[in-house]
Amino acid sequence: ANKRVLISRIFPEVGVERLQSAGFTVTAWDQDRPMTQDELIEQAKQHDALFCTLSDKIDAKFLGECSHLDIISQFAVGYDNIDIVEATRLGIPVGFTPDAMSNATADIAFGLMIATSRKMFFMHKQILSGSWTSFKPNANLGMELTGKTLGIYGLGRIGMEMAKRCKGAYNMKVIYHNRTRNEAAEKQLDAAYVAFAELLAQSDVLSIHCALTADTREIFNKAAFAQMKPTSIFINTSRGLVHNEPDLIEALNAGTIWGAGLDVTNPEPMQPDNPLLQMENVSVLPHIGSATMEARGKMAQMAAENIIEFYRSKHVPHIVNPEVLKNK
Ligand code: GLV
Numbered sequence: 001a002n003k004r005v006l007i008s009r010i011f012p013e014v015g016v017e018r019l020q021s022a023g024f025t026v027t028a029w030d031q032d033r034p035m036t037q038d039e040l041i042e043q044a045k046q047h048d049a050l051f052c053t054l055s056d057k058i059d060a061k062f063l064g065e066c067s068h069l070d071i072i073s074q075f076a077v078g079y080d081n082i083d084i085v086e087a088t089r090l091g092i093p094v095g096f097t098p099d100a101m102s103n104a105t106a107d108i109a110f111g112l113m114i115a116t117s118r119k120m121f122f123m124h125k126q127i128l129s130g131s132w133t134s135f136k137p138n139a140n141l142g143m144e145l146t147g148k149t150l151g152i153y154g155l156g157r158i159g160m161e162m163a164k165r166c167k168g169a170y171n172m173k174v175i176y177h178n179r180t181r182n183e184a185a186e187k188q189l190d191a192a193y194v195a196f197a198e199l200l201a202q203s204d205v206l207s208i209h210c211a212l213t214a215d216t217r218e219i220f221n222k223a224a225f226a227q228m229k230p231t232s233i234f235i236n237t238s239r240g241l242v243h244n245e246p247d248l249i250e251a252l253n254a255g256t257i258w259g260a261g262l263d264v265t266n267p268e269p270m271q272p273d274n275p276l277l278q279m280e281n282v283s284v285l286p287h288i289g290s291a292t293m294e295a296r297g298k299m300a301q302m303a304a305e306n307i308i309e310f311y312r313s314k315h316v317p318h319i320v321n322p323e324v325l326k327n328k
Pocket residue numbers: 054075076077078079101289290
């Protein structure tokens with residue numbers, strides 16, 4: 001007992017409170033910026049467990065210097081900031097917070113789809129800049145979503161929630177592509193599994209919900225966009241590195257695809273002079289998929305619980321690399 005936990009960012013208070021009331025000694029970084037990796041290493045060296053998130057680089061260098069850590073508890077569903085192979089090799093369990101943000105993130109994907117289809121962000125800017133002069137009978141035309149085909153790349157928990165919203169609201173036909181078929185989802189959503197090329201060719205709205213891995217890195221590139229419909233909308237709420245951004249800009253400029261809604265960009269943060277921000281049929285948000293009081297509160301509790309349970313029972317309720325627990 002009296003283990004020391006380093007908390008790398010300002011997280012919802014409930015996570016810190018949970019750890020403190022379970023008897024942990026907690027150090028919480030209180031600045032608005034992430035620690036540099038050197039700061040993180042120096043701090044982590046003086047702690048037994050790390051509570052961290054996407055903005056912390058937990059690579060081989062960090063892990064080499066901090067191989068003493070008992071557990072790394074990630075506040076996120078994605079963990080591409082962590083070298084899982086190396087953590088596993090060192091026997092360090094990595095916790096994460098799946099499903100806590102599925103509704104929140106699907107809401108952002110759904111919202112970006114609607115906003116893009118009706119050019120809402122661009123129209124809002126017309127008001128701000130004083131360019132709105134009168135109702136125009138034949139301008140500012142968007143497109144409707146009812147009855148269209150939704151393609152999901154990565155039909156997991158978040159993709160399911162997006163598909164449910166699109167089916168319920170717009171009676172959209174759902175097709176998807178995954179590494180492995182999701183037959184439960186096929187039944188529940190009447191979704192059809194298709195090859196990647198068919199997903200690209202048939203989707204009116206293509207929504208990305210995969211994890212970032214070596215296989216998915218920049219998979220949405222020039223060659224992929226070229227296979228999509230000129231009337232299609234690309235929605236990315238997963239990781240920006242899943243799309244190639246210059247290729248996306250080119251596809252939009254050339255009319256290869258019609259629009260894009262992004263909650264994640266490549267790189268992040270997106271700079272204010274990015275040409276995507278000037279386009280009518282593009283909506284961009286600053287990675288707020290999980291940013292609801294409900295989701296962030298639940299994530300903080302889950303990430304705390306992963307640490308507490310590990311020290312209590314050597315069991316981590318939500319773990320990325322369960323194989324390391326066999327030898328604990
Ligand atoms: C947020 O991007 C997450 O992975 O939870």
